[in-house]
Amino acid sequence: MKSVTSTANLAFEPLFERQAQAEKIRSVQGMLQRFRTLFNLPSIIRNSISKGEYDLAVREYKKAKSIALPSHVNILKRVLEEVEKVMLEFKGTLYKTMEDPKIDFTSLENTVRLLLELEPESDPVWHYINVQNHRIHGLLEKCTYDHEARVETLRNETRERAISDAKWQQIQQNVVPYVNAASSTENNEVQVDLQSVEFPSEEIDGLKGRYIKIMTAVLVHHIPAFWKTALSVFSGKFAKSSQVTDTSANKSEEKVTEARYSTHSLEEVAGMIRKTISVYEAKVNNTFCDFDESCILRPFMSNAIQAVSKACQAFEAKDSVPHSSVVALRKVQAEITKIYIQRLCSWMRASTERISKEETWIPVSILERHKSPYAISYLPLAFRSVIVSGMEQINLMILSVKGEEAAKSEDMFAQIEEMLISVRLAFLNCFLICWYPHLEQIGADLSTREDWKNGYSDDQEGVTSASTYASVVDTHRRLLIVLSNIGYCKDELASELYNKFKYIWLQSRGKNEDSSSDLQDLIMSFSGLGEKVLEHYTFAKANLIRTAATSYLLDSGIQWGSAPQVKGIRDAAVELLHTLVAVHAEVFSGARPLLEKILGFLIEGLIDTFLSLVEDNRTDELRSIDANGFCQVMFELEYFETVLNLYFTSDATASLKTLQGTVLEIAIESVSESVETTPGHNRRPTRGSEDTASDDRQGSSVSADDLLALTKQYSSELLQTEMERTSVNTACFAESVPVEPIPPLLPKASYRGPMDPPSRNYRGSQSSGSPIHARPRRR
Numbered sequence: 001m002k003s004v005t006s007t008a009n010l011a012f013e014p015l016f017e018r019q020a021q022a023e024k025i026r027s028v029q030g031m032l033q034r035f036r037t038l039f040n041l042p043s044i045i046r047n048s049i050s051k052g053e054y055d056l057a058v059r060e061y062k063k064a065k066s067i068a069l070p071s072h073v074n075i076l077k078r079v080l081e082e083v084e085k086v087m088l089e090f091k092g093t094l095y096k097t098m099e100d101p102k103i104d105f106t107s108l109e110n111t112v113r114l115l116l117e118l119e120p121e122s123d124p125v126w127h128y129i130n131v132q133n134h135r136i137h138g139l140l141e142k143c144t145y146d147h148e149a150r151v152e153t154l155r156n157e158t159r160e161r162a163i164s165d166a167k168w169q170q171i172q173q174n175v176v177p178y179v180n181a182a183s184s185t186e187n188n189e190v191q192v193d194l195q196s197v198e199f200p201s202e203e204i205d206g207l208k209g210r211y212i213k214i215m216t217a218v219l220v221h222h223i224p225a226f227w228k229t230a231l232s233v234f235s236g237k238f239a240k241s242s243q244v245t246d247t248s249a250n251k252s253e254e255k256v257t258e259a260r261y262s263t264h265s266l267e268e269v270a271g272m273i274r275k276t277i278s279v280y281e282a283k284v285n286n287t288f289c290d291f292d293e294s295c296i297l298r299p300f301m302s303n304a305i306q307a308v309s310k311a312c313q314a315f316e317a318k319d320s321v322p323h324s325s326v327v328a329l330r331k332v333q334a335e336i337t338k339i340y341i342q343r344l345c346s347w348m349r350a351s352t353e354r355i356s357k358e359e360t361w362i363p364v365s366i367l368e369r370h371k372s373p374y375a376i377s378y379l380p381l382a383f384r385s386v387i388v389s390g391m392e393q394i395n396l397m398i399l400s401v402k403g404e405e406a407a408k409s410e411d412m413f414a415q416i417e418e419m420l421i422s423v424r425l426a427f428l429n430c431f432l433i434c435w436y437p438h439l440e441q442i443g444a445d446l447s448t449r450e451d452w453k454n455g456y457s458d459d460q461e462g463v464t465s466a467s468t469y470a471s472v473v474d475t476h477r478r479l480l481i482v483l484s485n486i487g488y489c490k491d492e493l494a495s496e497l498y499n500k501f502k503y504i505w506l507q508s509r510g511k512n513e514d515s516s517s518d519l520q521d522l523i524m525s526f527s528g529l530g531e532k533v534l535e536h537y538t539f540a541k542a543n544l545i546r547t548a549a550t551s552y553l554l555d556s557g558i559q560w561g562s563a564p565q566v567k568g569i570r571d572a573a574v575e576l577l578h579t580l581v582a583v584h585a586e587v588f589s590g591a592r593p594l595l596e597k598i599l600g601f602l603i604e605g606l607i608d609t610f611l612s613l614v615e616d617n618r619t620d621e622l623r624s625i626d627a628n629g630f631c632q633v634m635f636e637l638e639y640f641e642t643v644l645n646l647y648f649t650s651d652a653t654a655s656l657k658t659l660q661g662t663v664l665e666i667a668i669e670s671v672s673e674s675v676e677t678t679p680g681h682n683r684r685p686t687r688g689s690e691d692t693a694s695d696d697r698q699g700s701s702v703s704a705d706d707l708l709a710l711t712k713q714y715s716s717e718l719l720q721t722e723m724e725r726t727s728v729n730t731a732c733f734a735e736s737v738p739v740e741p742i743p744p745l746l747p748k749a750s751y752r753g754p755m756d757p758p759s760r761n762y763r764g765s766q767s768s769g770s771p772i773h774a775r776p777r778r779r
Contacts, residue, residue, distance in 0.1 A: 042082045049090055054110075058117050061087050091118055098128045101135060108229070125233050126264050132226050133272045139218045140279055147211035151204060158199050201292040208287050209300035215280055216307045219329075223273055224320040230269040231319060270322040277328045281335075284308070288336045296347045297389055301340050302396065308333045309400045327411075334415045337401045341394050341419055345426030348390040349434050355382045356438035361472040361481060363590075372492060373592040374484040380493055383435055387427070391501045394423055398504055424505040424518070431494065431522055439486055440529055446479045447536035479537045480590040486533060487591060490526035495519060538598060542605040545579050549609045552576040554621050558632075561624030561670060566631045566714050569722045573636045574729055577643065580606075584732045599647040607655040610637075614662050622666060627707060630667035634660060634711040639722060643730045664704055671707075 041064045048057035064083055094111050097103065103111075108128065115124035284304075291301055312329050315321045356379065363375045401416060472478055498519045556572035558564075583602060587595045614622055625633070641648060641656060648656075727734065 039079055041079065042086055045083065045086050045090075049086075049093075054090075054114055057087075057090065058114055062117070087118060091115065091120060095124070095127065098124070099131050099135075123264070129226075129230060129233075129269060129272070132222075132229075133276070136218065136222050136226065136276055137279065139222070140215055140276070140283065143211060143215045143218060144283060147207060147214075150207050154203060154207065155199055202295050202298065205291055205295045205298065205300045208291060209304045212284055212287055212304040213307045215283060216304075216311045219277070219280060220311050220314050223276065223325070224314070224317075227269070227273065227321050227325075228319060230266060234266040234269075270324055273321060273325045274328055277325055277332070281328070281332045284332060284336060285339070288339050291343070293343060293347055293350070296343055297393065301343075302393060305333065305337055305340060305397060305400060308336065330412060331415075334401055334412060334419075337397045338415065338419055341397055341423060344390045344394050344397075345422065348386055348426060348430050351386045351390075352383060352430050352434035353438075355379060355386065356434070358382075359442065361478055363472070363481065369488070372488055374488040374491075375481070375590040376484045376488045377481050380485050380488050383430075384493055384497065387430060387497055388500075391423075391427065391497075391504070395501070395504050398423070420505040427497075427501065428518060428522070431489070432525055435489070436525060436529060439482055439489075440532065443479065443482050443529075443533035443536055446475055446482065447540075476537065476540055477586060477590065479533065479540070480586060483530065483533050483537060483594060484591045486526055486530045487593060490523055490530060491593070494522040494526065498522065534594070534598070534601075538601045538605070541583050541598075541602055542609075545583075545602055545606050546609045548576045548579040549606055550613060553610065553613050554617065558629070560622060560629035560633070561626055563626055563629035563632055565628055566635055566718070568718055569636060569639055569726060570632070573639065574726060577640070577726075577729060580644070581729065581732055588732070596647055599644070600649045600652070603644055603647055604649060604652045604655065606640075607652050607659060611655060611659045611662065614659065614666070618666060624670040624673075625663065625667045626670060627667070627710065630663060630707055631711050631714050633663055635714050635718065638711075638715055639719065642719065642723065643726075643733050646733060664707065667707060668704060 041060055044060050045057045048054070048060065061083060064080065094115050097111050098108065112124045112128070288301070288304070295301075308329070312326065312333055315326045315329055359377060359379055361377060364378055364381065366372075368381065369376055398416070398419065401412075401419075472481060502518075552572045552575070556570065558570070558572075580599065580602065584595065584599060587598050591598075617623075637656065637660060641653075723730075
């Protein structure tokens with residue numbers, strides 16, 4: 001049996017082995033049949049992904065994950081590892097899809113849903129939010145990079161243009177033949193100081209304005225969409241679309257998803273947006289501070305502010321951005337507006353100082369000054385143009401920064417209040433700190449010149465050859481132009497500009513009260529300045545009038561103690577009057593509103609000069625005045641008062657009475673001395689012919705009443721004739737002045753007071769200057 005068994009084993013051993021192998025094969029074949037889907041899964045998933053059937057790929061993957069695999073079968077584990085590898089690549093593809101800037105909301109929802117079903121390690125929605133946030137930051141940085149590249153390109157072009165111009169100038173200056181010049185230009189490089197090359201500020205500022213507008217467009221285009229996506233995610237709409245419809249199989253996943261969403265909040269997204277706006281704010285503020293002031297009126301800065309203002313309006317729409325971002329962007333707008341307003345205020349002050357140094361002394365036409373009675377120069381109009389240009393821009397900026405959000409924010413209110421205060425101060429300072437000192441300095445400079453007393457000057461310094469013909473050279477007329485500029489600012493320009501722009505700083509927090517204290521301060525300041533300059537002008541003219549009055553009274557060739565018979569107005573009186581005629585013509589054409597005031601001062605000074613001369617020469621040239629001399633003086637004084645009646649002040653009238661009383665006192669003393677030296681002549685004066693009256697007057701005791709009666713007789717007989725004869729000379733004073741003889745100026749009773757010696761204040765005034773300053777001035 002053992003032999004039989006051994007033989008049988010040798011015969012059937014291969015069969016048994018093949019049977020065992022067959023059983024193993026059948027076992028493997030059964031396992032392969034059982035896990036056939038798993039083995040085909042990698043190729044199926046790849047095919048589904050390649051065809052865009054993402055849902056099918058995810059479904060197959062989840063089916064494979066649900067299969068219970070034997071722990072001892074390694075090949076199945078390797079197949080699953082291959083599947084995980086394919087799905088990992090698929091997840092990467094989905095994440096990259098979310099980074100596509102052109103992805104629509106539906107595709108985004110599908111992508112997030114697929115990622116959530118694949119159980120990603122990180123939150124896909126938060127990943128998308130971070131990607132978009134970084135993308136917006138990247139776009140802002142790209143704007144900065146592009147802007148710097150454009151500026152550098154412009155600078156290079158400017159340098160190349162400077163080098164090209166230098167080469168061309170070298171070629172033009174080269175005297176050798178063209179061939180030699182060309183060869184020398186090739187061999188020798190042109191030396192150009194690139195540090196001194198001036199870059200076009202206007203073009204650079206244009207690039208800066210474009211840079212701000214592009215960055216603002218990035219915010220307006222991307223941040224609202226970014227915020228709406230976040231609202232959809234955190235309001236639950238996105239979460240609902242992300243859930244798998246098979247709730248029985250995915251309740252645990254839903255809980256995991258809700259937990260994942262709870263790790264982030266909507267406030268975190270709002271913080272991202274605030275950081276983005278902070279980056280934007282820093283870039284805009286730095287760029288705004290770099291704008292060139294010479295281009296302040298160009299639209300670059302204002303257009304940039306308008307772009308930011310439009311962005312604020314877009315952000316204020318419902319669910320566009322978080323409220324804190326609206327406030328932050330409004331703050332940016334307020335800050336750059338404040339910078340722009342400060343630059344405008346600085347520009348107004350600098351421009352006022354600049355134009356103040358460009359006086360040409362050319363009076364503008366009556367149409368240019370809008371029929372103003374002041375013959376001003378171009379400076380007040382240039383000053384007006386500067387103020388109007390600056391304030392109109394400021395007004396537009398203030399209106400742009402005021403909005404509904406500003407009405408709700410105390411911080412915005414505070415900033416707007418600060419801006420309004422600075423605008424008001426800048427407006428007033430342009431008048432009081434820039435314009436006022438300029439006018440004061442010009443008046444002081446003109447009054448300290450060596451030739452200012454006579455008004456004539458050959459100095460034409462500061463007057464260009466193109467404007468010499470129309471420029472005023474006379475110092476007194478220049479001083480009158482300054483007076484006209486001051487009067488124009490006081491009476492017209494200050495009130496016009498203040499009333500035009502006061503609503504800018506008065507309409508604050510709904511208030512609209514009208515305060516005229518600032519305007520009154522301006523008017524009072526310029527009134528005081530006008531008085532100062534007017535003193536310089538009247539002082540100069542009073543010196544001329546004093547010289548003419550001295551010639552009239554002392555150097556006219558008449559001996560007052562033995563004067564000829566009164567036959568009319570002497571030529572010396574007409575010459576004296578011509579001095580006032582010249583002043584009248586000068587003031588009438590240059591500063592008509594000041595005519596009455598100036599002539600009033602000068603007439604007061606003229607009468608005071610007469611009184612001073614009479615007192616100072618009472619023991620010399622005027623120690624003796626006979627009846628004819630007294631009548632001549634009194635007649636001409638009456639003539640002066642009749643002609644100049646329109647401009648006679650109460651002080652001038654009082655001084656005239658004092659002068660007439662002094663002359664009468666000297667005449668009576670002279671007549672008394674004459675009677676004492678000739679006692680034989682005691683005839684009583686009788687009414688008769690003029691010759692008889694004159695002879696009787698020389699040798700008789702004559703009372704004050706007799707002298708006044710004689711003066712009245714000459715006045716009634718000659719004044720009307722002399723007024724008509726000299727009407728051409730005095731036509732400028734004839735406005736509303738009657739030519740009929742006026743009532744007697746010196747009634748008997750009126751001379752009892754003024755007969756006393758005049759005040760000693762008049763003595764010594766000749767050596768101290770103009771008589772206007774020797775007595776209190778009427779204000």
